[in-house]
Amino acid sequence: MSDKDEAMTTSETAAGATDTLAARPEGETLLRVSGLKKHFPVTKGLFKRQVGAVLAVDGLDFDVRAGETLGVVGESGCGKSTMGRLITRLLEPTAGTIEFQGKDITHLGTGDMRPLRRDVQMIFQDPYSSLNPRHTVGAIVGAPFRLQGVRPEGGVKQEVQRLLSVVGLSPEHYNRYPHEFSGGQRQRIGIARALALNPKLVVADEPVSALDVSIQAQVVNLLDDLQAELGLTYVIIAHDLSVIRHVSDRIAVMYLGKVVELTDRQSLYNKPMHPYTRALLSAVPVPDPRRKAAQGRDRILLQGDVPSPMNPPSGCRFHTRCWKATEVCAKKEPPLVALETGHQVACHHPENAADQEPGDTKLLTDLPPQATAEEPTPTTTKN
Structure with missing residues (x-):
């Protein structure tokens, strides 16, 4: 069984989902992000003097096409959730621009953002803390209609009950409270609330991380079915x-x-170009021992912790943990460039491709100790 099949209830369902993804047409750009930054100030003392800043998001460039799904992965603390809150304008960016359907929404105020809330919604990570325990399911899912002044045909109650049916809940749950539901059911309530106003873009922040594995498959399949039915992005x-x-x-x-690699799903898993991506993929468990032995895949163990976002390394931020790092990696930040059609990577010495800096071949690990600050060498072990 493949890694992809682990998230599916049956192999037939997985095959059907793959066909759906492959058949999706490439739409026009719905969201464009350029140079997006978010720095959280660090203060000290009685007068709250700023002594530094946490560079949570420090220069993102990407776009999202209508009808597609853009996945964002990375270690904890890399800025994924902050990025999600920035593009939904739940946080104010420090710098950069966010364009939605060609309109700059980077610094729109609360009043100007209100109409756009219909088109941009978010599913939060914790399905319980994001639901008010004092409100019924009907009040929670019906809140977007009240806040936007929308009166659906047939009334709010009928529309809420229809939404509950769409996400796999019973209309009879209308008068129940969040604590009466399981984790998977609470996540479905959050999905119903996000879909209430027929949004064009949905940002899902770790939508299944708090759920059991069996429930994860149900919620993932639900998101996929809703996208095919409603044309969501x-x-x-x-x-x-x-x-x-x-x-x-x-x-x-x-x-x-920062984004270090951006490409289509097939290229990323079959031909990763950034060393960090290769290390992440090496950690994915293979459930079939025979397949694992046939692959002969080595597990890449990165030494050391992720550097502090308050004081990131110079040059390439991954060079302190990278086994391919050279002198240029410590001095010059690699740009995110397209090395192949649709495959973008920010690396001076990418995997499976010609180096951006072909003349620099001296590894940092080969330099004298005084010439570099303790650059750990990763080891490899068999899975």
């Missing part, structure tokens, strides 16, 4: 590479506030 943030492989058309890999 997704930005799905996750750390589970199996889930991302199933739901995504294109995948962006983030490291320490």
